[in-house]
Amino acid sequence: MNVGIVSYGAYIPHYRIKIEEIAKVWGDDASSILDGLMIYEKSVPDMDEDTITIAVEAARHAINRAGVDPGRIGAIFTGSESHPYAVKPTSTVVAEAIGATPNLTVADFEFACKAGTAAIQACMGLAESGIVDLGMAIGADVSQGAPGDALEYSAAAGGVAYVIGKNDLIANIESTYSFTTDTPDFWRREGMPYPEHGGRFTGEPGYFKHVTSAATGLMKRIGTKPSDYNYAIFHQPNGKFPTRVAKILGFSNEQIKPGLVVPRLGNTYSGSCMMGLAATLDIAKPGDRIFMTAFGSGAGSDAFSIVVTDRIDEIRNCAPSVEKLLSNPIYMDYATYAKHKGKIKL
């Protein structure tokens, strides 16, 4: 395939809450949660941040990193499960805020945690076919977990934007492969504030089945094996799942380490896997090969095989790295967190 990543940009809010702080409120044992989830803290949006503001900041970083002319962008797709409006696109605000209007197509995507990678695939198709010059795919969320629910320990905020095109690539996308079934492991009904999930059902029939199927499917199709890759990123709802799935597939801890951002960030849902890829691109060298598999409940997985080009070194430092965005966090207590997340109704 002659299509790939022209630029990328990430955004993570400054605030964090520690797992201990949440556990204290609900009388849970923090150390067993830390062991179970491998998450130490999670990001929390500011009072005036939502999926739209996060998507815009990530998009602006992507534009700035490679000096992309926004007028060249012919499509913007924002994947999220927390679009501020049920009806009225997030992507129109992004398009206006990066100066890409009016000659483009936009739409919002939703597929639990993999709407962002589905947006990458859509952009790949449009760019490779020549329908658009550049496409922008965003995964952003201010994900919700009901107070006291297990999800509350992981549901975080953040977003990542990728500019997809055919020229001036920092990484070539060799191939993509998807595996999708109707598996109701996690959902949120219209008008409901918090998602419901199938507990342990989200594991084997959900995450593991889809991730391994997509990953092996892609490697089979292009004839690669785990040892052909320098790095691998798997959807990270917690630290445990991606570590385990990597082991099942035959990837090492060293391969997944740079992209495993979840222990310090939490699960940014539509941003999760894409954030791991951004963190990996932050340190990858020209010629490095990267394997990525996203997972979205409902359920499906998108796998990608990516090769980094020489251009990465030219533009890498022109926007903040994921490491930079994760540094200097401001910690908050549960009461402030509850206010920020709108859990206190005024």
Add this chain to the structure above:
Amino acid sequence: MSVPRFWRRLKNLYNLIGTHCSKCGGYYYPPRNMCPKCRRNGLVVPFKFKGVGEVVTFTIVHSAAKDFAKNTPYILAIIKLDEGPRLTSQVICNHNDIHIGMKVKSAFRKLGEESEKGMIYYGTKFVPLIDP
């Protein structure tokens, strides 16, 4: 603020688009459709500001109007953009760090919303240029 009234100014609020008088060289934000110096002789054109400036003065608002009540306390400031004009906006930073002369850059944030059912307003606030 009604929907059309916000929509009319949305590009300005999102991207700090003000005006420049190509006659006298003056820069204006908020935008003006007449140059206050040259008046009818002026020639104003849209101008996108870089979004970098410094805090001229500030306050921490503890008691706000209804639409802002849930965000208190927040920092309100007058910011002088590098190109010259001054504007009023909020600065998002630790309340102990804000000071006159602080260098700031623009950030995309929610300005407010009509209600839980209503329109959400987005626009430009400011954050420290350099992380403390």
Add this chain to the structure above:
Amino acid sequence: MRDVAIIGVGCTEFGELWDKSFRELFVEAGISAIEDANIQGGKIDALYVGNMSGGRFIEQEHIGSLIADYAGLAGLHIPSTRVEAACASGGLALRQGILAVASGYHDIVIAGGAEKMTDVSVETTTDALAAAADREWEGIMGATFPGLYAMIARLHMHKYGTTREQLASVAVKNHHNGTMNPKAQFQNEISIEAVLNSVMVADPLHVFDCSPITDGGSAVVLAPADVAHKYTDTPIYLKASAQASGTLSLHDRPDITTLDATVAAANRAYKMAKVTPNDIDFAEVHDCFTIAEICAIEDLGFVKKGEGGKATESGMTAIGGKIPINPSGGLKACGHPVGATGVKQAVEITLQLRGEAGKRQVNGAEIGLTHNVGGSGGTAVVHIFGRER
């Protein structure tokens, strides 16, 4: 142009007047003014009503007609005009009345103002007052009036070393003056510590730095100076009426710590009255916030720029000081029913110049000045009055 005199004044008590409506406030003030002038209603040629936000506070526009009607003047078809310039609405109504008499169009004119602010929630009041700033570029960002003046205060402290205590000394002095004004909303003494320990509204301004939310009405009767003696033995003569505009937004002000509209209006007024700031014996200035009085005495030329805080702390502006400021208690203690304030200032000047100000009398007062500001300084109105024509 004819010279103009005040021949009667009236004022309601100021405060949270739960049992009085907007129209009742104005009519009460108007009646006491015409009784003071000893004239019949039928003699009135025109009415000017200062009112900032009837639309927001009582959901009522068409204030001119309402007042004419309830003042019993609709049957006589007396022209009645509402005047609005935010917190300077009263001062501007007074000026419109003066212009009407000076021009010769009308002889006996009532200029008054009223505001009913307590019928709505504090948040709604805050929002209505914030409409005096630029809604599209200040209000939408979360600017409040205390917030705007707090930013003036912060910069004044930064540039001139004005202290928190000096700001508080304005409130302490005005509360002291208020104890001698039976119509004032606050008639209690406060201490510097009480100001500093009061609730923070917009840092560095505390709630005791702010004028309160007030209901009230005030009115004056204006007449040509040539015939003023027919109505009263103590007409008070207008020596100057000046108005100036400044930028609506604080951020566009050339110097954020100077209300340049005040400077311009004052200079015009001094020139018109052929006086200097040194000739002014006392003044009622627009102290919507403590910092506003400090800026006012600087911008009116009573002290050098930057020295307003020190001057207040030294007692220079107290009754008995070199230039007493706000003997009525000002907006801070007397209260600030926004549309009424500018007219109330003229009522106080009149009482003082007549020697009828009771315990708060400024001795030997010959020339007094009023200073009324709209918004953060977008409008300023300055009037100078004297015992002598």
